[in-house]
Amino acid sequence: MGTKKIKLSILGISFSQVQAGAYALIFAEESGVRRLPIVIGTPEAQSIAIVMEGITPPRPLSHDL
Numbered sequence: 001m002g003t004k005k006i007k008l009s010i011l012g013i014s015f016s017q018v019q020a021g022a023y024a025l026i027f028a029e030e031s032g033v034r035r036l037p038i039v040i041g042t043p044e045a046q047s048i049a050i051v052m053e054g055i056t057p058p059r060p061l062s063h064d065l
Contacts, residue, residue, distance in 0.1 A: 021042050
């Protein structure tokens, strides 16, 4: 059985209404209409949002080390 890779891009980050301190990272197919939500924590959401907004933090974050 072959594996077909599907190219995704980040559509956005949304605060979870159901789980405190959780965010949904929303992926979208680049050539389709499907969406894939992944639940992530606050530190991960902050790190991804920093990159998406083009912000350069004054110090490296822990995953940059």
